[in-house]
Amino acid sequence: xxxxxxKLLLAAGLGMCVAPLFAAEIVVIVNPKNPATRMFSEQAxxxxxxxxxxxxxxxxxxxxxxxxxxxxVLDKDSTQVKAIWSKLVFTGKATAPKEYASSAEVKKAVxxxxxxxxxxxxxxxxxxxxxxxxxx
Amino acid sequence: MKQATLATIxxxxxxxxxxxxxxxxxxxxxVSGFGTGALTMTDTNDGLFNRANQVGGAGKSARTGxxxxxxxxxxxxxxxxxxxxxxxxxxxxxxxxxxxGELAWAxxxxxxxxxxAFRVGRIGLPVYMISDVRNVGYANIMLRAPNExxxxxxxxxxxxxxxxxxxxxxxxxxxxxxxxxxxxFHAASNYDVEFKPTVSAQLLxxxxxxxxxxxxxxxxxxxxxxASLNTLIATLNKFGLSSISAQMPLKDIGGSFTSAGISxxxxxxxxxxxxxxxxTDTRVIQDTSSWYLMGGYRLGKFLPYVMHGxxxxxxxxxxxxLPSSGPLAPLAAAAxxxxxxxxxxxxxxxxxxxxxxxxxxxxxxxxxxxxxxxGYFVNPKPSLAGQSVNVYAASVDFVF
Numbered sequence: 122x123x124x125x126x127x128k129l130l131l132a133a134g135l136g137m138c139v140a141p142l143f144a145a146e147i148v149v150i151v152n153p154k155n156p157a158t159r160m161f162s163e164q165a166x167x168x169x170x171x172x173x174x175x176x177x178x179x180x181x182x183x184x185x186x187x188x189x190x191x192x193x194v195l196d197k198d199s200t201q202v203k204a205i206w207s208k209l210v211f212t213g214k215a216t217a218p219k220e221y222a223s224s225a226e227v228k229k230a231v232x233x234x235x236x237x238x239x240x241x242x243x244x245x246x247x248x249x250x251x252x253x254x255x256x257x
Numbered sequence: 258m259k260q261a262t263l264a265t266i267x268x269x270x271x272x273x274x275x276x277x278x279x280x281x282x283x284x285x286x287x288v289s290g291f292g293t294g295a296l297t298m299t300d301t302n303d304g305l306f307n308r309a310n311q312v313g314g315a316g317k318s319a320r321t322g323x324x325x326x327x328x329x330x331x332x333x334x335x336x337x338x339x340x341x342x343x344x345x346x347x348x349x350x351x352x353x354x355x356x357x358g359e360l361a362w363a364x365x366x367x368x369x370x371x372x373x374a375f376r377v378g379r380i381g382l383p384v385y386m387i388s389d390v391r392n393v394g395y396a397n398i399m400l401r402a403p404n405e406x407x408x409x410x411x412x413x414x415x416x417x418x419x420x421x422x423x424x425x426x427x428x429x430x431x432x433x434x435x436x437x438x439x440x441x442f443h444a445a446s447n448y449d450v451e452f453k454p455t456v457s458a459q460l461l462x463x464x465x466x467x468x469x470x471x472x473x474x475x476x477x478x479x480x481x482x483x484a485s486l487n488t489l490i491a492t493l494n495k496f497g498l499s500s501i502s503a504q505m506p507l508k509d510i511g512g513s514f515t516s517a518g519i520s521x522x523x524x525x526x527x528x529x530x531x532x533x534x535x536x537t538d539t540r541v542i543q544d545t546s547s548w549y550l551m552g553g554y555r556l557g558k559f560l561p562y563v564m565h566g567x568x569x570x571x572x573x574x575x576x577x578x579l580p581s582s583g584p585l586a587p588l589a590a591a592a593x594x595x596x597x598x599x600x601x602x603x604x605x606x607x608x609x610x611x612x613x614x615x616x617x618x619x620x621x622x623x624x625x626x627x628x629x630x631x632g633y634f635v636n637p638k639p640s641l642a643g644q645s646v647n648v649y650a651a652s653v654d655f656v657f
Contacts, residue, residue: 163428172430172463174423175371183614200558200611201522207656208396210289212381212389213342213362214421216332217289 145242149254179239180218285334293394295324295652303641304634313354386518394654400621403549405566448483452476466523512537543598544572601632623648
């Protein structure tokens, strides 16, 4: 039993060493009033590709955080995602997510809208939002 | 003049946007737009290449009019559930070979629940897989929607209403749409076509990298003011050939369009294909089967692709028992000419380059082989028959 825990810790430790491609860990956040408590990466990705209108995605301006999120969660690059949204926008099926310049602004937008979903660096999390997924 | 008009519009659009960007904060209005600036040319002057429902086209000298357009879309969100959307489109379409603006859409949308939405007003006619975005170059990999399939129904929008359903079942997202309405539009050859009414349904299944689509549309079609067909039918009747003219009704024609499509975006492989069948109760709108298949491979910002498309005719191409010689031979030829669909295949190779975050550069070469005639080329010289034509096009597509 003890060895198992030790192995786990070791694995986690190794993981930490290999993981940080992007400087910070990304978490997916929702409004604290949102009943959702946990979400799979695939589910979260749906909202940012406009495949579900259950939650309202809140976006970042173009930048490394957004690219990292797209790559890890959607397995797409930003031009692919842009093309997908242009299809949705110009079929009248959806309006493109609002974009914000910083994680603080994304957090504020999520805190202000019960149905919003966003993503920020883990270090930026506070009580105004609820984490439902840590992006691996 | 043409350039000046387009430039004026571009300036007006930019000015409107700049003003809007400043005023947008806090207002529930979003403005978005799309456009394509393109040059198109071919290696022959024996016929002109164009898109569906254009009167002119490109020959050996490069022209902007075939593939260029500019669209502007405004959405006002009145409440959590109600929004208004209008889309204006500038392009060359219909009997005039000039850039002209048209109101592509103007609808009110009511979101009844997370799954259901209703729209009323002018909406896109959802007969193709890329019906609504066929004019948005940026949203597509290919430079233009394949003519073989996308010329079969040339109506873009209807005035009516639709219901949209979208729900996710596990990994699969299901989208259903049922649209009812009417439309009357000017065909490029200077007559009017009316669908009254038309009912169009489509079902889409999205699962991971795959999207599957089935569509079926029905319409009662009326053809108005078609001088050459009216003359032909009158002449046939005058010579006692009413059994022939009876096969060419122009009013209350039943028509249907059935289509299936698939698209894929798997790792770096992309593919898209559609198969479509047109059927009507008049021989002058021929029964056709058409398809295309596109495949590509994404290499970072570059996406090379190949496409092949084909159209064949399912209805007869000549009337049995009409004289091929003697005094009625010219009339017989005219009657047979009226029931021949353009037949051709296209093999294309192209490259999309996402050179900027919301703009793409594309080049595409189409090798078009007409069969039993001159295919979809306009103003064809007889020498075009049996000849293959290369079409060269380059475009910049953007969205904002």
